[in-house]
C-alpha cells in the first residue's frame with residue numbers, strides 16, 4: 001500500500017496525517033475544497049517534509065472531479081477527513097450537514113468501487129457514543145442516537161461503511177473515533193486555524209493567550225467532576241495522525257471492519273487544561289465561570305487498550321506538549337494561516 005488519497009488533507013488533522021504518511025514512506029494525494037483550510041498549508045507541509053504532495057482543489061461531493069483524481073492516480077487507500085464539523089452550526093443547518101457529509105462519503109465509496117480500491121479509514125468521533133452512562137468509553141459500547149446532526153452524520157457513515165463491508169468482504173474499513181484533538185505541529189507551522197470565533201476550548205484559550213480574545217468563558221463549574229468543570233480526553237494531533245498510519249498498517253492484514261478509539265485514556269478538566277496551558281507557556285489565561293453549554297456532557301474519555309493491543313499505538317505527547325504546540329502556532333500565526 002503506497003498511494004493514499006487524503007480528503008480534507010489541508011485541514012487541522014488531515015495536514016498532520018499527510019506529514020505522518022510522508023514520514024512513513026507513503027505517498028499522499030490530497031483533495032480539499034479549501035472551505036476550512038488554506039492552500040498555504042501545502043507550502044508548510046513541504047517545508048516540514050521536503051516533499052510536495054499532489055494537491056487537487058476538489059470538493060469530495062463533486063463526483064466528476066473526484067472520479068478524475070481516482071483515474072489519474074493509482075490509489076491504494078483512502079483516508080476520509082473532509083466534512084463539516086461544527087456541532088452548533090449543524091443544529092442550525094441540518095440539511096447542509098447531511099447533504100455534504102453523506103454525499104462526500106457516497107461519492108468516495110462509488111469511486112473506490114469503480115477503481116477497485118479496498119481500503120478506507122474514516123474520521124469518526126466520540127460523539128457516536130451519545131451521552132455516556134459511564135466512562136471510559138469502549139469500542140464495544142453501543143452507538144447511540146447522536147445529540148446533533150453533525151454527530152448523526154458520523155453515526156450514519158459508520159453504518160454505511162459497515163453495510164458496504166458486509167456486501168464486499170474484501171473491503172477493509174477502519175473507523176477511528178477521535179476524542180478531543182488539540183495542539184499543532186511542533187514546528188509551530190501548523191495548528192488549529194478556525195474561521196471566526198473558535199467554538200472549541202483550546203483554540204479559544206490560545207486566542208486569549210495572545211490577547212486576541214479577552215477572557216475565556218468556562219461553561220459550567222457544577223458538573224459532578226474533579227473540580228466541577230467538564231472533563232474530556234484531549235489528544236495531541238500528532239499522536240492522532242500517527243494513529244492513522246498505524247491503522248493503515250492494520251488494514252494491510254485484511255481485517256475487514258475495525259473500530260478504534262483514538263484518545264489518551266485520561267480525562268482532563270477545563271480548569272486543569274487552563275492551568276497546564278499557563279504553566280507550559282508562562283502566560284495567564286483570564287477566565288470567568290459561565291452557565292453550562294447546551295448539549296455538553298460532564299465527562300468523556302476513552303479506553304484506548306484496543307488500539308494499543310491491535311495497532312501497537314499509544315498517544316505519547318502530554319497535555320503540556322499540546323498546550324505548548326498550540327501556543328507556538330498561535331503566536332507565530334496570530335491571524336491564522338494566510
Ligand code: UDP
Nearest residue numbers: 199200201204217218219230231232270296
Ligand atoms: N469549553 C469551555 N469554554 C469554551 C469552549 C469549551 O468551557 O469556550 C468546555 C466545554 O464545555 C467542554 C470542553 O471545554 O467541557 C471541551 O469543549 P470543546 O468544544 O472543545 O469539545 P467537545 O468535547 O464539546 O467536543
